[in-house]
Amino acid sequence: MSKNKNRKQFENIFWIKDKLATQNLIPGKNVYGERLIKKDNVEFRLWNPTRSKPAAALYKGLNNFPINKKSKILYLGIASGTTSSHxxxxxGREGIIYGIEISERVLREILPLAKERKNIMPILADARMPEEYSWIEEVDIVYADVAIPDMSEVLIRNSKFFLKDNGYAMIAIKSRSIDVSKKPQQVYKEERDKLEKYFNVLDFVILDPFEKDHGFFVLKKKS
Ligand SMILES: C[S@@+](CC[C@H](N)C(=O)[O-])C[C@H]1O[C@@H](n2cnc3c(N)ncnc32)[C@H](O)[C@@H]1O
Structure with missing residues (x-):
């Protein structure tokens, strides 16, 4: 396992010969075709930056990554589970991911994964309406990857409902979902202005070339 000196190290995230990986919670099984690697009898899953935006952000040199062992996460737009599996x-088994997904068809695809991984709880709901799932507990992190024009507002609204004091958020901003006519840099600036009303910005990276015209923010709730 390399302790790559150019890369910041985070709990339970590994660089194996310059490739990002997580330790497989369900050894022997991959989720989206990713490679499994064994080191000293421990199995890792390579985390593909072209399939998962937080992985792309880590490859692009993110300096803050607030998810760690036992974290409780509210995940907006969980889809079929590629990123949430990592x-x-x-x-680990003591953490939990509440995964909101609006599409019943997509949600059905994550059910076998959630059956195996007891720390993923898929919820069929519209992330614009947190009152629909107001029963979930307070969380440490809200993660948003919904690709809708009002994604920043939706992140803030959910954070007001569920994010603990001093909690963190991360958001993948898809420029073209917000305004195709604007330059991505302009969109990132405008979204940053919205997010800064509720959060301090800890980090920002652009995900190109892994994800075209995407920016990625790491945020901390203002006290
Ligand atoms: C870019 S995909 C997410 C990919 C996923 N985060 C991953 O990395 O594995 C966006 C997802 O958000 C979902 N979505 C869009 N609008 C939503 C809403 N209002 N509430 C909840 N989910 C929504 C879409 O159905 C889609 O599955």
């Missing part, structure tokens, strides 16, 4: 590895 979050599930990182948080």
């Amino acid at each position: 979050f599930s590895d990182i948080i």
Whole structure:
């Protein structure tokens, strides 16, 4: 396992020969075709930066990554579980991911994964309406990857409902989902202005070339 000196180290996230990986919570099984690697009898899953935006952000040199062992996460736009499977590895059996997804068809695809990984709880709901799932507990982190025009507002609204004091958020901003006519840099600036009303910005990276025209923010709730 390399302790790559150019890369910041985070709990339960590994660089193996310059490739990002998480320790497989369910050894012997991969989730989206990613490679499994064994080191000293421990199994890791490579975390593909072209399939998962937090992985792309880590490759791009993110300096803050607030998810760790036992984290409680509210995940907006969990889809079929590619990224959440790695979050599930990182948080381990004592953490939990509440995964909101609006599409019933997509949600159905994550059900076998959630059956195996007990720390993923998929919820069919609209992330614009947190009152629909107001029963969930307070969380340490809200993660948003919903690709809708009002994604920053939706992140803030959910954070007001569920994020603990001093909690963190991360958001993948897809420039083209917000305004195709604007330059991505302009969109990132405008979203930053919105997010700064509620959060302090800890980190920002652009995800190109892994994800075209995407920016990634790491945020901390203002006290
Ligand atoms: C870019 S995909 C998410 C990919 C996923 N985060 C991953 O990395 O594995 C965006 C997802 O957000 C969902 N979505 C869009 N609008 C939503 C809403 N209002 N509430 C909840 N989910 C929504 C879409 O159905 C889609 O599955």
